Amino acid sequence: MCKKVLVVDDDPDVRSFVVTVLEENQFTPLVACDGVEGLEMIQKETPDLVILDVLMPKGSGIRLYHHLKTDDTLKAVPVIMFTGIALRSFLKSQKALEEFKGEKVPEPDIYLEKPVEPQDLVDAIKKKI
Amino acid sequence: MKIKKLLFVTKFESLCYDALYSLLDLRKSGLEHVVFLNVIEREKVAMRRGRGYVKDEEVRLKEIANIRFIDWAENLFEMGMEVGAYIEVASLIPKIIAVVEKEQPDLIVIGRSRKGKLEQLYSRSDITELTRRSPVPILVFKHMTENKLVPAKIFERPLFATSWSNSSEKAVSCLKELGNIIGEIHLMHVVDEKDLKSSDTHGVQGVRKKERNRLDDLCAEFEEKGITAKPHVYVGDPETEILKAARENQASLIILGFSDRTALMERWIGSISRNIADKSPFPCLLFPVKK
Numbered sequence: 001m002c003k004k005v006l007v008v009d010d011d012p013d014v015r016s017f018v019v020t021v022l023e024e025n026q027f028t029p030l031v032a033c034d035g036v037e038g039l040e041m042i043q044k045e046t047p048d049l050v051i052l053d054v055l056m057p058k059g060s061g062i063r064l065y066h067h068l069k070t071d072d073t074l075k076a077v078p079v080i081m082f083t084g085i086a087l088r089s090f091l092k093s094q095k096a097l098e099e100f101k102g103e104k105v106p107e108p109d110i111y112l113e114k115p116v117e118p119q120d121l122v123d124a125i126k127k128k129i
Numbered sequence: 130m131k132i133k134k135l136l137f138v139t140k141f142e143s144l145c146y147d148a149l150y151s152l153l154d155l156r157k158s159g160l161e162h163v164v165f166l167n168v169i170e171r172e173k174v175a176m177r178r179g180r181g182y183v184k185d186e187e188v189r190l191k192e193i194a195n196i197r198f199i200d201w202a203e204n205l206f207e208m209g210m211e212v213g214a215y216i217e218v219a220s221l222i223p224k225i226i227a228v229v230e231k232e233q234p235d236l237i238v239i240g241r242s243r244k245g246k247l248e249q250l251y252s253r254s255d256i257t258e259l260t261r262r263s264p265v266p267i268l269v270f271k272h273m274t275e276n277k278l279v280p281a282k283i284f285e286r287p288l289f290a291t292s293w294s295n296s297s298e299k300a301v302s303c304l305k306e307l308g309n310i311i312g313e314i315h316l317m318h319v320v321d322e323k324d325l326k327s328s329d330t331h332g333v334q335g336v337r338k339k340e341r342n343r344l345d346d347l348c349a350e351f352e353e354k355g356i357t358a359k360p361h362v363y364v365g366d367p368e369t370e371i372l373k374a375a376r377e378n379q380a381s382l383i384i385l386g387f388s389d390r391t392a393l394m395e396r397w398i399g400s401i402s403r404n405i406a407d408k409s410p411f412p413c414l415l416f417p418v419k420k
Contacts, residue, residue: 054202054206055199055212055213056214057164057213057214057231058213059211059213060212063211084199085206089206089207092206092207093206096207096208096209
């Protein structure tokens, strides 16, 4: 059975790029446009992998990542960060959230800064599933 | 009413990160979420004879905005704040209202209206249009000095001009929550010269005393919340007197309720709030009429 990969990104061009890459590599793509919709999809569909943007309306990828990695039922879902926000800022923001919420989260396994070549994205996906 | 989430509307002309940075003092009073909105005017990418819809230009403008927002967002994320962003080709005010409905912010921050006089007459200023339609307060941000410096602490010394309307009541409940960042608030009411009907001193002083007592009661409400408040009664044309009071008390911000004068009247005669927001050198925080 095809593995389900959820792409959470507010930019339709990026969603379309990722969906094309997924379909061409026999994955089943799922899409969400913001952090809130992303969390709903993860809870409903339990994807095998999430490709997550950071700067989005209605709930950023920073909060969604923190939520996923501190929720016992969701923390096993692998996440590839795919964003224009620098890794350094992402890590600092997670640290700030940790201080505020008191729960430590692991660093993301794969952090891709936009733009990336399709093959780099495929390689990253295949590393996780 | 706490300001936890603000919508920052920018065209990257007058309203940039320095303006946003000066508002981050609001974090002491609960601000935790900033949503950026950049609206690209339709005319910039609209259909052109022989060229059609200028898709390349839309992509270019969106990417320029995105690069700015990423830079700003990184700073805010590092502070532990939540950030969102919208970059859209649309009409400004309807888009702001749509994002307000979606995001439910507690405050909208916008630069001063750039429309010309004639344009304002027929289509109203952006500020008026927004205040008519927005359910949340609007901060019209301005750089206060000639060298365009942003006031470091915009809420440090506000002047609140109350007309005792229901929008002023809304302002009071919001301002009381800003005790951590307001240094000293100046409360004023302008008595219209027409209301001083009595020809003797006693009558005139009576009007002053009545308004002063109301302001004293309001000062007491603020002081209960730990905010130093000073009352002032002025007489004359409200627009002139509010600006006079702002200068005399070195205000960092003017706070006003919006009148519920009809839209048509306002378009032709103008409103005090709109005129001050559009023309004065002071940043203005406007509270819409409670629906």
